[in-house]
Amino acid sequence: xxxxxxxxxxxxxxxxxxxxxxxxxxxxxxxSAWPAKLRTPWLWLALFALGLGLLVWLLVLQRLDVGVAYxxxxxxxxxxxxxxxxxxxxxxDRQHGVGVLLVMLGVALLGQHA
Amino acid sequence: MNRQRGIFFALGxxxxxxxxxxxxxxxxxxxxxxxxxxxxxxxxxxLAVVIAAIGAYGLSMLCWLLALxxxxxxxxxxxxxxxxxxxxxxxxxxxxxxxxxxxxKSLGVALVMLGVLVINLRTVPVAVSHPRxxx
Numbered sequence: 122x123x124x125x126x127x128x129x130x131x132x133x134x135x136x137x138x139x140x141x142x143x144x145x146x147x148x149x150x151x152x153s154a155w156p157a158k159l160r161t162p163w164l165w166l167a168l169f170a171l172g173l174g175l176l177v178w179l180l181v182l183q184r185l186d187v188g189v190a191y192x193x194x195x196x197x198x199x200x201x202x203x204x205x206x207x208x209x210x211x212x213x214d215r216q217h218g219v220g221v222l223l224v225m226l227g228v229a230l231l232g233q234h235a
Numbered sequence: 236m237n238r239q240r241g242i243f244f245a246l247g248x249x250x251x252x253x254x255x256x257x258x259x260x261x262x263x264x265x266x267x268x269x270x271x272x273x274x275x276x277x278x279x280x281x282l283a284v285v286i287a288a289i290g291a292y293g294l295s296m297l298c299w300l301l302a303l304x305x306x307x308x309x310x311x312x313x314x315x316x317x318x319x320x321x322x323x324x325x326x327x328x329x330x331x332x333x334x335x336x337x338x339x340k341s342l343g344v345a346l347v348m349l350g351v352l353v354i355n356l357r358t359v360p361v362a363v364s365h366p367r368x369x370x
Contacts, residue, residue: 175289179263186334187260188326192319195347198354220354227346234340 123184124235127193130181133174135200139208140167189234195224241305244298245314251295253321258288261331309355316351319344 144163158164181190199221205211213221262285267275302311323344327336 175292179259179285180269182256182260182263183266183268186326187256187332188323188334188336189340189343191256191322192344192347195316195319195351198351202354214357216357217354220350220352223346223350223353225350227343227348227350230339230343230346234343 123181124232126177126181126184127190127196127235130174130177131194131196131200133170133177134194134197135204137167137170137174138201139204140164140170142209185235189231193228193231193235196228198224199228237305241302241311242314244302245306245311248295248298248302249315249318249321251291251298252315253318253325255288255292255295256318256322257325257329257332258284258291260326262288309357312355313352316348316355319348319351 140163144161144167147161147163148158202213202217202221206213262281265278265281266285267277299311299315306314323340324336326332326334
């Protein structure tokens with residue numbers, strides 16, 4: 122249950138970042154004045170996801186040691202890499218792949234103590 | 236580009252986010268579980284600390300954005316990985332947290348930091364996205 126909450130917090134944070142990226146892309150494609158920029162639904166989805174992510178994170182900290190839980194947040198680097206690869210077609214080089222594997226190994230080790 | 240200023244803000248962001256995480260943990264363990272919020276008594280101190288911690292977290296985001304004016308994203312993330320070690324070591328050694336340090340956890344934290352460094356110290360700067368990826 123606690124580990125699922127960690128995953129949920131990471132997924133929401135990742136969703137928030139992807140939505141921010143879409144918001145910025147939209148502003149780039151169709152430049153507009155600030156009031157119109159603020160009406161971008163992606164921006165509101167980003168804020169909602171990040172806010173909800175923070176609330177879920179507070180629930181995680183009620184259950185898990187922060188010394189174990191906080192480094193597990195680095196799972197975000199893994200999720201963002203997947204999002205960059207599959208949603209934005211960004212190339213992932215070999216060194217990036219090795220880094221992602223190291224993060225996953227570290228998180229798996231920390232997960233044993235959750 | 237003013238490198239020194241960038242590193243100053245990046246390290247400020249590291250300290251603030253570490254303090255925020257420790258503050259959130261300290262206060263959340265002193266607040267009732269979600270389902271009892273309407274009935275159980277709320278500690279005003281814990282409530283104040285959790286609000287201050289969320290404020291520190293917001294300030295760390297601001298420092299982060301200021302740091303990114305002067306430091307490339309990869310370097311900034313590399314510095315940010317210091318906060319994993321800082322939070323782990325402080326939570327394991329400060330008496331109020333009752334957390335422990337051991338070999339397997341230390342190895343986990345070290346692997347995570349190494350992974351973040353390997354991803355972010357590549358010579359080809361690939362900016363995945365600018366906002367920071369941690370709550």
